[in-house]
Amino acid sequence: MIRSTFCCLLVMLLVISWSVATAQVSTPKYSNEFLNVGVGGRALSMGNVQTAIANDATAGYWNPAGLLRLKDKYNITLMHSELFAGIAKNDFASFAMPLDSSSALAISVIRLGVDNIADTRRLQNEYGYIQYDSIRFFSVADYAMLLSYARQSNLIEGLQLGTSAKIIYRNVGEFANAYGFGVDVGAQLQRGDWQFGLMAKDVTTTFTAWTHNVEELEEAYQQTGNDLPENHAELTLPRLVIGVARFFQFNEKLSGLLATDLDFTFDGRRNVLLSSEPVSLDPHIGLELAYANTVYVRGGINNYQETVNFDGGTAKSMQPNFGVGVKTNGLSLDLALSRVSYSEANTVGGANTSSVVISLSYSGN
Structure with a gap:
């Protein structure tokens, strides 16, 4: 059964790779990339490894x-x-x-944004004087709402299927906005202590239409000699994620979960471990240790990159992630230290930077 499942995954990978290879010219790389940043303290502390093990409201x-x-x-x-x-x-x-013993649904909302950006286009008046009270502020934000549904398969015992419809809204102050729609589909299968997952993001090719407010931009663009932007559409090509996980029970209270995800992208060569024009592969791995199903310690590695230094040399790096979690009486608190970066020869400033992620969950009847 497991062998036939992986054969199906391989066939899907080959079909998607062949069908989108000729579409790369008309599709931008990293389109709607804010949807791939990740959510949840558990996931981000494990290097965004969740395809085979997601089992809560973040699923x-x-x-x-x-x-x-x-x-x-x-x-x-x-x-x-x-x-x-x-x-x-x-x-x-x-x-x-859950709706019943064989189906469930969810609704999710995401916002990734930068607020309080200064608009200094009118800082200098017609007489050449600086007027600080003329500064206005705006936000650049990306929003997405996901409507998700899952159902037990009647064909293969234990096979779970799900789909998410995505509604996207992107806004750049009063200068531009965009609306988009796409669909994700996924599957999970558990066999003993092994768990398998498949997630096909943007399987229908997500469409995002941009509209620009040319009147607000015209003066600034004319002063800088740039061409005014035109309304256009972006197509986000599919991304295929294959996940495998193994559960370990060390003793009565101590357990562990080791998982890995393989991300296949089809929008051209990316800065990942294995890259090529038709397909790029980005692997990441995560580990979770649990004590009495109450206290959790997590870690993960992802985001392999090769950067060019000022001296012309190259440096390879992986992103480490760490986190802890506590679960009691239906409440869960997860903390993650993610996107850790270290000072290098080509960085500006000397301080290390990281992101602290806080998640609070409740489950009950």
């Missing part, structure tokens, strides 16, 4: 098939994190519930 984002593993009737998750020393803020909220 609508990571793999909607995992919604069938909800143990309680009402499940709520809230998350807040700040990126780039607090410049950008990433927020997430989700509500999930």
